[in-house]
Amino acid sequence: MATLKEVAKHAGVSITTVSRVMNDSSKVNPETLQRVRRAMQELGYQPNRVAQRLRTTSGQSKLLGLIIPDIQNQFYSSIVRGIEDVAYDKNYAVILCNSDEDPGKEKFYLDVLQSESVDGIILPPIHQHGKVVKELIKSGMPVVCVDRKLSRERVDTVVINNEKGGYMAVEHLLSLGHRRIAILTSSPQFSSFEERQRGYEQALRDHGLEIDEKLIREGDPRSSEHARQLANELLELERAPSAIFATNNLMTLGLLEAVNENGLQIPDDISVIGFDDMPWARAVTPPLTVIRQPGYEMGRRAAELMFQRIADPRREQVQIMMEPGIVLRESTSRWVK
Amino acid sequence: MATLKEVAKHAGVSITTVSRVMNDSSKVNPETLQRVRRAMQELGYQPNRVAQRLRTTSGQSKLLGLIIPDIQNQFYSSIVRGIEDVAYDKNYAVILCNSDEDPGKEKFYLDVLQSESVDGIILPPIHQHGKVVKELIKSGMPVVCVDRKLSRERVDTVVINNEKGGYMAVEHLLSLGHRRIAILTSSPQFSSFEERQRGYEQALRDHGLEIDEKLIREGDPRSSEHARQLANELLELERAPSAIFATNNLMTLGLLEAVNENGLQIPDDISVIGFDDMPWARAVTPPLTVIRQPGYEMGRRAAELMFQRIADPRREQVQIMMEPGIVLRESTSRWVK
DNA sequence: CGAATTAATGAAAACGTTTTCAAAATGTCA
DNA sequence: TGACATTTTGAAAACGTTTTCATTAATTCG
Incomplete structure (x- = not known):
């Protein structure tokens, strides 16, 4: 790759001038500008980003x-x-x-x-x-x-607004008549999951329902497999939930598998609401109700x-x-x- | 961030020595080594990758x-x-x-x-x-x-082996009795799609069927939307295919939507085989038959x-x-x- | 016309490394 | 003991830029 030096030589100017052409061409004579521009063209000059980054203090590293x-x-x-x-x-x-x-x-x-x-x-x-x-x-x-x-x-x-997202999901389920609503969530160390869960709890409380710890499961947010296990546990509860809210897309996937495994029909046997409107959410059968985030x-x-x-x-x-x-x-x- | 220079000063040696400690510590006295290591520790030294990259010719830029x-x-x-x-x-x-x-x-x-x-x-x-x-x-x-x-x-x-992948897909459909098999593929400028299509054609020929250009549709491989349109065209053909092979995951998604839109049932009304075994492929209903690539x-x-x-x-x-x-x-x- | 601006240019330092080369200190061997 | 090899160290150049500072040429102004 051509360097400033080579361009300078080719144009018969100093590297300083070439550098100026790159950055602030106002300060250079129109004729030399021409000449340098041409030299850059001919050599196919591309500034070396590494050198630029080393030299400039900050905010220019690209x-x-x-x-x-x-x-x-x-x-x-x-x-x-x-x-x-x-x-x-x-x-x-x-x-x-x-x-x-x-x-x-x-x-x-x-x-x-x-x-x-x-x-x-x-x-x-x-x-x-x-x-x-x-x-x-x-x-x-x-x-x-x-x-x-x-x-x-x-x-x-x-x-x-994650809390609102959680709230909306649960409120929707409540409006459909569900009363035992489970949530697949994750550790409160993640602000997003903590807030979604808070929304879930708030919605229940606002409708005079109390929180049942059995219906709250925290999983690894990266693992649909883990979510599948947790969902299976939920489905096998003696008082199983009639609806489950999965708080991210991977967990939704695990939930879907668990439901399939147990031979249950969505939404007749159980309602499912997911988080994240993924491309596949409307290709699955039945198409999925979800909380969408952009x-x-x-x-x-x-x-x-x-x-x-x-x-x-x-x-x-x-x-x-x-x-x-x-x-x-x-x-x-x-x-x- | 601490530099070589600072570490050198702190350890009372030259920067050359510090650099040696970083790269080829064999050539430095065990005692100085100790001292330099400690200095690096104390200052929390991290080598500057930009400077390294500028200096070294190639193969070390990390x-x-x-x-x-x-x-x-x-x-x-x-x-x-x-x-x-x-x-x-x-x-x-x-x-x-x-x-x-x-x-x-x-x-x-x-x-x-x-x-x-x-x-x-x-x-x-x-x-x-x-x-x-x-x-x-x-x-x-x-x-x-x-x-x-x-x-x-x-x-x-x-x-x-994309050709084999295409072949396998079609052979499977043929073995199930399908005779009008369509393919959603993409431009032959992409080696992968060209080969998959070649496998499709080869399988048909090997079974004494001839290629019907009407059943071959090339779409934008990035767009499930485009695939959906093409799939709709296929489904509306007077002699519609009984099976469709979609050659990547986005096209599969579009195909699924088109089938849904037309109120058709998979696999009773039409068989579908996709390319790429995505996480959602087994969560959809019915679970998808696909050619898997790792x-x-x-x-x-x-x-x-x-x-x-x-x-x-x-x-x-x-x-x-x-x-x-x-x-x-x-x-x-x-x-x- | 001479002094003072302004415009246009270049030399050299700097960024933080690696590497070459030389120097100093130490060890080895006949 | 003296010549030579080895070990350990550092000074300085280089990578390709940007930027500061100085220099020269051209222009303006009283």
């Missing part, structure tokens, strides 16, 4: 870091895609990291990304109280949280926030809370027993 | 480039995850790029990745005859093709090939062809009319 639990979770693929599209428009590239919800890996990648001098890091924090990320922010690295919050920390954040759009907003912060490191932090929607399909129906 | 059509296609998420897992073990990070099957974007990202001095690039080429990628290989950049081949080029490649494993193998090539740039290129499998479920059944 690289973003992104740490997600698992790219195989389609919800995160959507977020990633949203981020990547915005980054592409800004001529940025994205380093993708999978943490597997493992704080060790999260820390590892955080270090890598810092040592890569990325301009900023976007992530759903594994622990809403985790101090590694908080320290990172203190150190001045631009950080945007997406999907999950970081508690008690001033940081740009894009989430949906993953792609969340990714876009997060990236936009990031670029705003890079442009102005001291601007006030903002919290964007997007609205969940409920998509009524056929996996939920009236309960009369 | 960065891999990855260009895929779209991370939202779950098949590619699996590949990406396989690659990332291997990279993680080697202390490598991955830059992820989405090309949208757009040669312009592919070219753009290829340039970016070169200018980032990545150690190698893994991708399914958009055009099996495309010259951009071929030139890249000529230039000495380590390249591994995954999922799709680059025709007439000596390059490390990991694919499945995406995650393909990603791993591709990454392994890449690291072998980085270690030894002149080793002979290898082509890995993995075996597709058929997963019999309930979306295909005997046809007797």
Whole structure:
């Protein structure tokens, strides 16, 4: 690859001038500008991003870091895609990291990304109280949280109203006459699941029902297999639920399998409501009622926030809370027993 | 972040010595080694990858480039995850790029990745005859093709036997008595689709059936929506097919929707076989018969090939062809009319 | 017309590493 | 003991940029 030096030689100017042409061409004579531009053309010059990044202090590295639990979770693929599209428009590239919800890996990648001098890091924090990320922010690295919050920390954040999402799901089931409603959720260390569960409980309480701990199951959010087991336990309860709310797309999948295994019919024997409107949700039979969250759009907003912060490191932090929607399909129906 | 210089000062040695401790500690006195190690500990030293990459010629940048059509296609998420897992073990990070099957974007990202001095690039080429990628290989950049081949080029490649996959799908349908079998495929510019279609045609010919062009529909492989339209056209044919073979997971989804829309029952009214065994394939009703390809494993193998090539740039290129499998479920059944 | 701006350019330092080369200290051997 | 090999260390160059500072040429102004 051609370097500044070669271009300079080819155009008969100093590298300083060539550099100026790249950055602030206002300060260079139109004629030399011409000449340099041509030389760049002829040599097919591409600036070396590594050298650029080494030289410039910050905010010009053209690289973003992104740490997600698992790219195989389609919800995160959507977020990633949203981020990547915005980054592409800004001529940025994205380093993708999978943490597997493992704080060790999260820390590892955080270090890598810092040592890569990325301009900023976007992530759903594994622990809403985790101090590694908080320290990172203190150190001045631009950080945007997406999907999950970081508690008690001033940081740009894009989430949906998870509590409302949980509330909507349960309220819908209640309105159909269900009274024993189970939830497949996950550890409260994740702000999203904690909030969805809170919505679930609030809806029950608001309708004068009490919380039955037996109907609340916490699973590994990455594993539909684990969800399947938990769902099986629920279905085998002596007083089994008439409806189950699964709080993310993988758990929904596990739930669906468990229902199939037990030979139950949706929605006649049991109603099912999921979280995340995945492409397959309307291809399954019966099509699934779900709480929808706009993953792609969340990714876009997060990236936009990031670029705003890079442009102005001291601007006030903002919290964007997007609205969940409920998509009524056929996996939920009236309960009369 | 602490630098070599600071560590050197703190340990009372030169930066050369510290650098040696990092790389080839054999050549440094055990006592100084101790001292330097401690200094690194105390300052929490992390080498600056950017500086490392700028300095070292090649093969040490600890960065891999990855260009895929779209991370939202779950098949590619699996590949990406396989690659990332291997990279993680080697202390490598991955830059992820989405090309949208757009040669312009592919070219753009290829340039970016070169200018980032990545150690190698893994991708399914958009055009099996495309010259951009071929030139890249000529230039000495380590390249591994995954999922799709680059025709007439000596390059490390990991694919499945797509022709066999197509053949298996159709043979299965034939064995069930189907005679009018349609295929939802895509442009032959993609080696994978061209081969799957070839397998489809071969199977028909081997059973003395002739190819009916009306039953072959080429769609945009990224769009289940487009596949849905094409599937609708097929279903509305005066002599409609009794079975449809969809050659990737997104097209399968579109096909499923079209069947639903037309009020047809799978497999009684029509048999459906898909490509790619996605997590939802066994959660849908009825569970889907599919040709399975091991995406995650393909990603791993591709990454392994890449690291072998980085270690030894002149080793002979290898082509890995993995075996597709058929997963019999309930979306295909005997046809007797 | 001479002084003072302004415009256009380049030399050199810096970013944080690795690597080459040389120097100093130590050990070995006849 | 002296020549030579080995071990241990550091100074300085290099990677490809950006940026500071200085220099020269051209322009403006009183």
